[in-house]
Amino acid sequence: xxxxxxxxxxxxxxxxxxxxxxxxxxxxxxxxxxxxxxxxxxxxxxxxxxxxxxxxxx
Numbered sequence: 001x002x003x004x005x006x007x008x009x010x011x012x013x014x015x016x017x018x019x020x021x022x023x024x025x026x027x028x029x030x031x032x033x034x035x036x037x038x039x040x041x042x043x044x045x046x047x048x049x050x051x052x053x054x055x056x057x058x
Contacts, residue, residue: 007027
């Protein structure tokens, strides 16, 4: 999955960029745990599914 597609889904769900640390961008939403998104053009499908599941989107 392309990173920009994953980020669009997270932002549509109310997540916002908290900070950029190293090779990851941290997204936060009130009442939810922070999510780490790797800074690569392509994100492994299993990783993307895991991030979406943690966000409650799948």
